[in-house]
Amino acid sequence: MNAPIRKLAVASLVLFMALLLAVTYIQVVQAPTLNADPRNRRTLYQEFNSHRGPIIVDGTNVAYSQEVDDDYGYQRFYSDGALYAPVTGFYSVVVGRAGLERYSNNLLNGSSDSLWFNRLQTVLMGKTPQGSSVETTLDASVQEAAAKALGENRGAAVAIDIATGNILAMVTSPSYDPNDLATHDRAAAANRYQELLDADGDPLINRAIAGDTYPPGSVFKLITAATALETGQQGLDELDGTDAYRLPQSSSTVGNFGGGACSPSGSISLLDALRISCNTAFASLGNQLGDAALRAQADRFGFDTALSIPMPVTESRFPDDLDAPQTALAAIGQGSVRVTPLQVAMISAAIGGGGMLLQPQLVKQVRTADLTVVERAERHELGQAVSAETAQELTDMMIEVVKSGTGTRAQLSGVTVAGKTGTAESGTGKAPHAWFTGFAPAENPRIAVAVVVENGGSAGSEATGGTVAAPIAAAILKAGLK
Template identity: 55%
Template sequence: MNTPLRRLANVVLVMFVVLLGAVTWVQYLQASSLDSDPRNVRTLYREYGNARGPIVVAGKAVASSVKVDDAFGYQRTYSDGSLYSAVTGFYSVVNGRTQLEQAENDALTGRGDQLFFTRIRDLLTGRRPEGAAVETTILPAAQKAAYRGLGDQQGAVVAIEPSTGKILALVSTPGFDPNKLATHDLAKAGAAYTKLANTEGNPLRSNATQEIFPPGSTFKLVTTAAAVESGQYTPDTKIDSPRVLQLPQSSATLQNFGGESCGGDQVTLTQALVVSCNTAFANLGMDLGDDALRAQAEKFGFNTPLAIPMNVVKSVFPPDLDQPSTAQSAIGQRDVRATPMEMAMVSAAIANGGTLMKPYLVDTIRSADLSVVSKTQPSVFSTAVSSQTAAELTQMMVDVVQHGTGTAAQIPGVEVAGKTGTAQTADGKAPHAWFTAFAPASNPKVAVAVLVEHGGSLGSEATGGAVAAPIAKAVIEAVLGR
């Protein structure tokens, strides 16, 4: 009898060990992830039972919590919901949270580490916990100008203050009304999410930060920077610019927009940028090589993760390119992909004398008593180019707006530096229209990138100069108060 009892005791002991291990795993090791899981109903009830902090633009709450008479206690409401949807995202009982509602959830709920002493104070005084206010860097005039400019077209606008990295405008269209997702009517909230997820252009994903696109000729700024930084080229260096370029190791050819000449069999680097000469930049890219182009692109932020604090999809300059692929990549085609955020960063770095500041969207976090919990300090992301190269690129971009493809961005009394882009996409679809710029050229206050998908209202007839440049102009004017 002793042997069977010992075996049974051993089995029971093993079961207890397994049980204790499972409990420890769930209650301790998994506690944090389970607690933060948006599907955790207990977490939702706890969060909704306290007032969530507001998301603030220029002193006005664009996302706030109001008391309601239901099991949750508070409901999220959004003013100007579509205008700021790429900034705030949504906070939903059914569908979780996105954008700043997700990235700053700990602050908004009051659970962030920086709010530890506030929580202790509330516990000791019996004060009901409240979330912190998240104050953004958004400038309402710039945001509205970008949103109006895009209108019913799919696309995005990003505007950055070059000297600090402050994001002044962040717009993605189509936008959406977060209030429809924030409702406590679970059936309606679920139906609203499904409808938006199935809408053309997927409004729930920001075109400014969560999607990547071929940047087309706006990428020629990166190629130009690589050329000047190499020490082998100046703005006056002449480059071969045939009407049609035969790509090596291939039967394929590359030509300029509309099959046009760039002004001769050779043009200066400046003239190539001014008229956006494809064949010249393809030749230039092959001369520099893919490693030089990639290294320069990475100094501007390509192939590097970024959080603003929302995560931004990495822009891509691909590895291991052959000669034909390098030629196409040098003009922003092939497998080169960029977010509008990235192309705004390219202009911002040039505008700031070659120093790229890290973009950021949250300026200050304040506790419920309005005391400052944290304030973002500008920081350097990278040195993209030398100050001399930045100065030369600036003058070349000014020439683009004054005499070249970007004349639609001209502002009387303000010197604008810019670059157009018309990026080919899938066969049978109209090209994307791009424009990136900064102003005033001599003392930059804003750098902007505009993307209008598939040519917007002009479709296959669109160019970056015709469609995207006027939107950038309106945003610059808004920032400058004109």
């Protein structure tokens, strides 16, 4: 073989090897990235041309797929779309997925590792692969009652089954219709998505678990009271009931709602301080307890803990390294303390459940197309937030809040409700957020709720948790107890 032929053969071999390596790299290394690229129409057609399982509430498909005569094969539809959008999310050929459509995607499309045996059977039997159904823990009547009661107010509402941790309702307002994003008209879906991104009130945000977290205001006093009881704090019958508490190292003061004293004598018990939501009592108590004790108790209630339901939940936060003035403000739920409505519902659920904090759950079970259950939620204890004795003492105080304190508008005929109101400052020149959290029946707790109405809703600066949020919570509890 002469030199030119040898050189040509070597060059051909190098080119062949380069081609082989390039193909291997693309098919093995780059394949997942290319498949996930939203610009890859072939991947979209393949994914949307497969059967996708439904999302179910109380036996009804609230998200489901039907065969259609277009390039995608199946169209996703949503029943009562705006009602369940915070839970289902959307499944779109343009903007991808959100909610359970995203975080249970591998179950809905049948690709989950837990479904491998089902996939094998399907292949061996020559059947068309199908996704699994995801059955939620939601109670349709409670969800509907929560949405109706919250109405056009911006905010969120959550209801939890105290015995199991199952989420019975999760409503956020404003909402949106996922059908607008699920359309196969790519231009229409893209335009609607941009409209929702630009819309006032951020309708795509699930306020119950994500987005900007809220200052809790006086609902945080439950944690301050729990800290005092758990640590054996003395002098709980003689807290500061004056009209103003001067913050340490400061000329600023903390006053009470309405500007008056909480007690003619200038001192007040922990029970009455919680009943009428006395700021001076809890601010001074917070400094006596210290930020470390408050933080430890908040953490036992689930603060600074990563949760998924399976959607990720933004962590509620009790700030680090507070000085004395900041600690006083934190003790009444102001300053840098931030929460999600789900977290606030978990606090009430733990108190109603004898002090045990449970993992909240949104998916009850998963079934394959032949109705075989492949996953089932089980009660999962996160830890003892407070002792049973402390839980009972807090319950007794919360009963008084609703019986004769700030939460009387949460009362239900024939049912004892335990609760706590909150009116949280939300920024200079802005109306306060209105809160209510609680549970019922107080003697045998079944359902815990949390409601937040942003900036007082239609009541604006005149709003309080007792006047705005408490009636909403009562409507949710009433529906759940039926």
